[in-house]
Amino acid sequence: MTPAARIAAAIEILDAVLAGQAAEQQLTSWARRNRFAGSGDRAAIRDHVFGAMRCRRSFATLGGAKTGRGLMLGALRDTGANPSEVFTGEGYAPAKLTPEEAAFQPPDDLPTDLPDWVLPQWNAALGDRADAVAEAMRHRAPVFLRVNLRKASRAQAAAALHEEGIETVTHPLSSTALQVTSNPRRVQNSGPFRDGLVELQDAASQAISDLIPVEQKGRVLDYCAGGGGKSLALAARTDARFYAHDADPRRMKDLPGRAKRAGVRVNILQPDRVAGEGPFDVVLCDVPCSGSGAWRRSPEGKWSLTPQRLAELQAIQFDILQTCAGLVAPGGVLAYATCSVLQAENADQISRFTSANPNWRVSKTRQLTPLDGGDGFFVALLQAD
Ligand SMILES: C[S@@+](CC[C@H](N)C(=O)[O-])C[C@H]1O[C@@H](n2cnc3c(N)ncnc32)[C@H](O)[C@@H]1O
Known part of the structure; x- marks a missing residue:
């Protein structure tokens, strides 16, 4: 699929999600209906959908509409890309920009990507970290592994993962935590995972444990x-x-x-x-x-x-x-x-x-x-x- 066709697929899925359907289920049913899509396509579409949901308010503001199309337009503007190069209407790309869409001038001040009613509680709980934590929530979470010290040291587990092309770095939150820095999608089919050397677990969840x-x-x-x-x-x-x-x-x-x-x-x-x-x-x-x-x-x-x-x-x-x-x-x-x-x-x-x-x-x-x-x-x- 072309990059533009992946965005068109994300628009279709986001429209269903905005109408109340679960994103995970919509991604699965889209993949069943479009069997030609490879794993790289599915992963890219998933990233678009989840990225747009994380930044739903700001992307809708940048895109001029709370629709799948508005969110993906906003997502492109957020990265500084020119949406008219993607919204061409050619092949499987999204339909060409309307004159209104092309002329739309987003406001300078974008809303925080949190519901209005949550903001007072968010600010009260997080104080001077509130804005930074809200900003962090707009980005994808890292993938963390917990090393099972019954079976391997952190260095041994990292070396075994490296053998399978999965790179990691230690993380200071816990003495068992590794952050995956390359090929996270390979983890669940890897030997170290199957053999119980590592388990998927967020680093903060490990720190709490x-x-x-x-x-x-x-x-x-x-x-x-x-x-x-x-x-x-x-x-x-x-x-x-x-x-x-x-x-x-x-x-x-x-x-x-x-x-x-x-x-x-x-x-x-x-x-x-x-x-x-x-x-x-x-x-x-x-x-x-x-x-x-x-x-x-x-x-x-x-x-x-x-x-x-x-x-x-x-x-x-x-x-x-x-x-x-x-x-x-x-x-x-x-x-x-x-x-x-x-x-x-x-x-x-x-x-x-x-x-x-x-x-x-x-x-x-x-x-x-x-x-x-x-x-x-x-x-x-x-x-x-
Ligand atoms: C935050 S999740 C637990 C995550 C899990 N401890 C872990 O680390 O993977 C909360 C769980 O509480 C369960 N739950 C909900 N209401 C409950 C109740 N009244 N008594 C016991 N468990 C409940 C839910 O089914 C859910 O699995």
Whole structure:
């Protein structure tokens, strides 16, 4: 496909996404309908679609319309390219620019790429970093790997990846983190990945896991385990017994395979078995959240979040904290984590919890943002007197 034909495909997909369809699903269904497109074409179209979703407001302003066509026009203007060289109407290129489109003069001041209602909370949480973090969210997230120290050192894993043409550099957020600097799409078919030397995990997620204190013989419950990223990071570090639970057990379907590859054991608990297996020395609640710290990776979430949904999430988060507190053994640790940068989901929840449960105190908190390199993450460690 020509570069212009890829942009035409992205316009079609973006129109469906703006109408409420999921980007991932639209990309898959486009690829099924257009089997001639190769993997390079699909990757380029995907980059256009996700890039436009990250910068939806500013690109729509630059392009003069909140449509697929407007977004891609804006994307070209954003890079200083001349859209009339792409919008030619020739072959499979997008239709020629109309006189109005060609004459359109975008304003000098572009809007921040965040919903208006989020901005006050964003600014309150991030202070003088707010603009820089919003800007970081306009760009693609790096690909990070966690080295499984049970199987290889960071240098050994990097060397094994290099053998397969995948270049990496160490990242300061965690002693297990490698940032992939070339051929990230090869990782999942590589030997080091298949053999469990490395796992895909954001560097901030690794840094958060590093802070959770796990004793060698302890019992650890990952209450919102999902795919088990944090359980696997902790299990790579110690020989504690690990238990995984999720309100939606289907979310844990990949966990047994991932644990096997990593050479660790994680016991999956059905919801009705959790209380009976307790108490636990460490209970991690990596709660469902707005994902505001990871909007580089999931930019649709930035535009679909509503004040109502945020309030619902806060209620769920607080319920989970209360439930998990009851599962911690005397002297144990309750770890609360989100991939959010909003106080409503982070510091405010911890204050609310310690006010409602005065015997609990906070022993550590950490807020990371993309300015640290990885996604935005928050963790608080709590202990009862
Ligand atoms: C942020 S994700 C977990 C990510 C995972 N810990 C990881 O590191 O890969 C949150 C998970 O919480 C689960 N969840 C939602 N509501 C829950 C509840 N009330 N109790 C337990 N899990 C819940 C969701 O199904 C989702 O898998």
